[in-house]
Amino acid sequence: MATRGRPGPRRTLSEDEILDAALVLLDEGGPAAASIRGIAAKVGVAPNAVYTYFPDKGAVVRALVEKLLGEADAGEFADEGKPWRDRVEALAVELRRRLVAHPGAAALLMSGPMDGPRATALNERLLDLLIGAGVEPADAARATYLLIVYVLGAIALEVADETGPGPLPPEDDRVARRRAGFAQIPAEVFPRSAAAAPTMSRYITTDQYLWGLHRLLDGIDPT
Amino acid sequence: MATRGRPGPRRTLSEDEILDAALVLLDEGGPAAASIRGIAAKVGVAPNAVYTYFPDKGAVVRALVEKLLGEADAGEFADEGKPWRDRVEALAVELRRRLVAHPGAAALLMSGPMDGPRATALNERLLDLLIGAGVEPADAARATYLLIVYVLGAIALEVADETGPGPLPPEDDRVARRRAGFAQIPAEVFPRSAAAAPTMSRYITTDQYLWGLHRLLDGIDPT
């Protein structure tokens, strides 16, 4: 559906260039840096030129979240030859890997409804996989949502732990910093938590993430 | 530890008054309304007077989240006579009820690390409960985190679904609105999702929330 009328002087930008600029700013400087004015400066136009491509800032954020979700929706979990648990695990790991690479953007994940086409595609993939595994369709729908809540919740909590801008430090460093924090818990007031501090400091690791995922799959497993 | 020197002209405010004002603004006008300037106007001081009580806006938000978490950490789930599953359920329901009553504030839940005293108290309570139920301490720590991820993730996704300011409409209305939205899913592209639309529209209900919680408890249950 080509629009009528003259094509205009030129189209110096594209939606994707704007989203890429927003993501880079988010990665480098955190949420404050990803302003409309910052994005415009990054791509070399006046601030209000952005409004030619997106109606408002919320639309930019929504499009960025969608784009990130879409990029994660691919990979080995599509291999129908593998056991369904392995495929779910592959998807969960891939989603986490991609989103944690952009902590500033990942923090925006749950800032709006998940109703875009990419989110629906993710839902569809998981639904299909679970039904293929023998889960009753109605239960598969609920289980899909449960999985999405867990995966996105775990990722959101993980990146929420990181304060400033810049990329996420290596897992080991983050665990060490948490351990130092948990060491401050007063054992007189919170004896259980103080005793569990070594375990708690590993919450943000891949193995805790997978442990949780499998406890959840245990509750879903139709066999 | 009383501070030395003269007491000052007067202390017209308290931390709690500021947090209450912030919560009311958040409830009525959404995140944009809960500005430092808005809060100051609401409590009748100049904008910068707020900085006598909190070092910056982030501290106000963190304190508000902590306060909300603390308020939810109470109730019947403390009854040690009841089965542990019922107690976890009571806590989960209470947390959701209280947080969903303030959707604007609930959206801030995962915007920072959960390391305050109220969050630790919640952790302690759950840990104690699970260990009392016979779960191995190391597993209990992991299970506690799993439960927190699920509960907060589900609540965050639920309130993310609501766009504007004002209180959350009744559950029935929200379900109806979602059903209308899901009805738009193209069945040719997403056959599974389109077929599951009636189930999906109920994701934000109490029974789906509890269903997910119990699938998760099934994976944790030591018996």
Add this chain to the structure above:
DNA sequence: ACCTGAACACCGTTCAAGT
């Protein structure tokens, strides 16, 4: 110690104008 007025360096967004 606590509060105020004024200012600084930002925002998102709109509008009229240019091509």
Add this chain to the structure above:
DNA sequence: ACCTGAACACCGTTCAAGT
């Protein structure tokens, strides 16, 4: 159609001053 300059109504935060 697309972009610009200028402006509007906001932000969070700081500073010097008052009591």
